[in-house]
Amino acid sequence: MFLLMQIIFFLLALISHEHEAIAAFVPPYSSVVVPINKHIDAVKPLYSAQIMTAFVNQQYMHANFLIDLDAPFIWHECILQWNTFPGSCPNDTLCTYPASCEEYQCTEVRTTYSYQNPSCSPVTNDSIIPDWGYCTCPVNVVNPITGSCSQALLNYDEFTVNTSNGRNVFTGLYGAYPNAACAPSSSFQSFPANVTGVMALSSSPYALPAYLYDPLKRIIALCLPSNLSAPGIMLYGTGPYNLLPHSNVDIRSLLSHTPLIKLPDSFGYFINVNSIVIKTRSIDIPMNTTAKISTIEPYTTLRTDIYNGVVRRFFKVTQRIPPAKAVAPFGLCFNTSTNGTQVSIKVPDIDFMLQDGMKWAISTANSIKQITKDVACLAFVDSGATSEPAIVIGTFQFEDNFVVFDLENSTFGFSSSLLRQQTSCSNFNFTLTDGP
Secondary structure, eight states: OHHHHHHHHHHHHHHHHHHHHHHHOOOSOSEEEEEEEEEOSSSSOEEEEEEEEEEETTEEEEEEEEEESSOSSOEEEOEEOSOOOTTOSOTTOOEEEEOBTTSHHHHHHHHTSSOOOTTOOOOOSOOBOTTTOSBBOEEEEEOTTTOOEEEEEEEEOOEEEEEEOSSSEEEEEEEEOOOOEEEOGGGGTTSOTTEEEEEEOSSSTTSGGGGOOTTSOSEEEEEBOSOSSSOEEEEEESOOOBOSSOTTSBGGGGOEEEEOBOOTTOOSEEEEEEEEEETTEEEEEEEEEEEEEOSSOSSEEEOHHHHHHHHHHHHHHTTTSOEEOOOTTOSOEEEOEETTEEOOOOOOOEEEEEGGGOEEEEOHHHHEEEOSSSEEEEOEEEOOTTOSSSEEEOGGGGBTEEEEEETTTTEEEEEEEGGGGTOOTTOOOOOEESOO
């Protein structure tokens, strides 16, 4: 009996030590990392995240997903197939398992986490997978470019991304297993070339962040590239964030922070703007004006009363620059040619004054859009007299800015232009390494 008790105590001690060892394990990565590409071959500039999907012929297939901060769930081009045994899926095609209309995920997505659009028709359960017999789960999806509604089928997906310590990309991989939806290829005709999906990065429990678990923290860092030839970066996790050539500088030290605002009936991200300041003069705007952060709108839109105030003030402080005929959708443009030679112009910052005295400075690189060799325009757009939210901060205004959506602490971090720090969003080191 005494010997048996000794054995039991020994086994309990061994289990306890194993648990302590597991608890003490610190992974070499703090984030997962995804390259971001800029596209200008659609009706407006857009950005995609490159994700590894199916593992075929001893290598991963890659797909580009349009980045959407509002989408309630991920959807992309794929085929539902119950029996996905090797060889059953067509070559270079992504096949996934279907979700049944009888499962709770189907009901939740349809009733609570669906796209809200009046053009969408009610969904029904009249579709089945051949040789399976159970009904599939049709869900509505809305094209973020055209606003048109179509149907996709909810599925069980698998995505793979690289891990990172914020400075290097590791060969080690991280898997995510979201409920996404399969849509036909016709759904992506208006998308940029080779972009065949929508990557939901919203606060919805069916967006990608909801499927990334410990040790990763719910922190999304985005750095949209202005460069077509080199990718920007998305990091999910705590950081640090390091860009070349100053790889010893943690970008977190450059960030200011303001609270994220949650609005009903939206999974997007919002902040409060107290005023807009141009060369020490404040443009009055209504108290607690809400601004939405968008990866779909290419230029910041302002409600008419705010837009008029910004344009009047900006025109006054740039009178030394020769004006040019306005080019739609912009209302204020400048001549950037002298005797047939293009010249660069520099204009005052446009400062968005946020809560707690924080200032998001919009510099020349993010406020002036070069349209032709001879014409550049103030890259803000009048969204109409009744538009809500009153401000939508578009992608041109935060290209080469480092922005962080901290869902752990409900804060939004922003760096202002990285060009002033002699770096850019295209300066992350994507060279693979085995470890730190």
